Structures are given as structure tokens and as C-alpha cells.
Amino acid sequence: MTFTLDDLAALIKSRRDDSASNSYTKQLFEAGPPRIAKKFGEEAVEAVIAAMEGDKKALTSEAADVLYHLLVLLEARGVSLDEVVAELGRRTAQSGLAEKASRGAGK
Numbered sequence: 439m440t441f442t443l444d445d446l447a448a449l450i451k452s453r454r455d456d457s458a459s460n461s462y463t464k465q466l467f468e469a470g471p472p473r474i475a476k477k478f479g480e481e482a483v484e485a486v487i488a489a490m491e492g493d494k495k496a497l498t499s500e501a502a503d504v505l506y507h508l509l510v511l512l513e514a515r516g517v518s519l520d521e522v523v524a525e526l527g528r529r530t531a532q533s534g535l536a537e538k539a540s541r542g543a544g545k
């Protein structure tokens with residue numbers, strides 16, 4: 439059976455109300471959205487560095503950290519993975535350049 443991002447999102451959600459004290463995810467939720475956002479940013483920077491260095495193994499690992507922390511952040515702020523995927527789905531109707539232009543100048 440293939441492990442999916444939906445599976446990970448469900449696991450993260452289940453950790454939110456879990457009383458287990460040895461859960462890193464639970465610790466993140468208790469630290470709050472600003473702390474989670476900071477961790478997400480740190481992991482993103484580490485992924486950028488791995489990409490710039492052309493280190494495929496490190497990029498794979500850092501990308502996994504980025505996706506995990508993004509899912510925790512979305513859960514903490516009440517945004518579901520389905521909503522994000524739906525937004526991506528809506529964008530398939532137009533090119534990336536057209537989508538960028540539709541956001542208005544300066545963005």
C-alpha cells in the first residue's frame with residue numbers, strides 16, 4: 439500500500455488531540471502556529487541550500503521535512519490539504535503566467 443500525503447495529513451491531525459507526550463507533532467501544536475511557521479521556514483531554507491548544492495539525497499530529506507511541517511502548519515491554521523489541492527486544481531485551467539497576472543501587479 440502506498441503512503442500518501444493524505445495519510446500523513448490524517449496522522450498529523452490525529453496527533454493534535456493525542457495525549458501521548460512523546461509526539462513531536464503534538465509538541466509543535468502546543469508551541470503554536472508562529473513556532474510551526476518558523477520551523478517550516480527553516481526547513482524550506484535547508485531545502486534551498488540542498489537544491490543549490492545539487493545534493494539530491496539531502497534535497498529529498500529536506501523536502502520531506504518541508505512537506506511534513508507545511509502539513510502541520512495547515513492543520514494548525516485550519517486549512518485542509520484538500521483545499522490546497524483544490525486550489526491547484528483550479529489553476530490547471532490557466533497557465534502559471536496567466537495565474538500570476540490575475541493576482542495583480544506587484545505580487
Ligand SMILES: N=c1c2ncn([C@@H]3O[C@H](COP(=O)(O)OP(=O)(O)OP(=O)(O)O)[C@@H](O)[C@H]3O)c2ncn1[C@@H]1O[C@H](COP(=O)(O)O)[C@@H](O)[C@H]1O
Pocket residue numbers: 446449453460461462463464477502503506
Ligand atoms: N514526517 C515526519 C517528520 N519529518 C520531520 N520530522 C521532525 O522534524 C524535526 C525537524 O528537524 P530539526 O533537525 O530541525 O529538529 P530539531 O532540532 O529536533 O527541532 P527543534 O529543536 O529546532 O524544534 C525532527 O525532530 C524530525 O524528527 C518529523 N516528525 C514526524 N513526522 C511524521 O509524523 C508522524 C508522527 O510523529 P510524532 O508526532 O513524533 O509521533 C511520524 O510517524 C512521521 O510520519
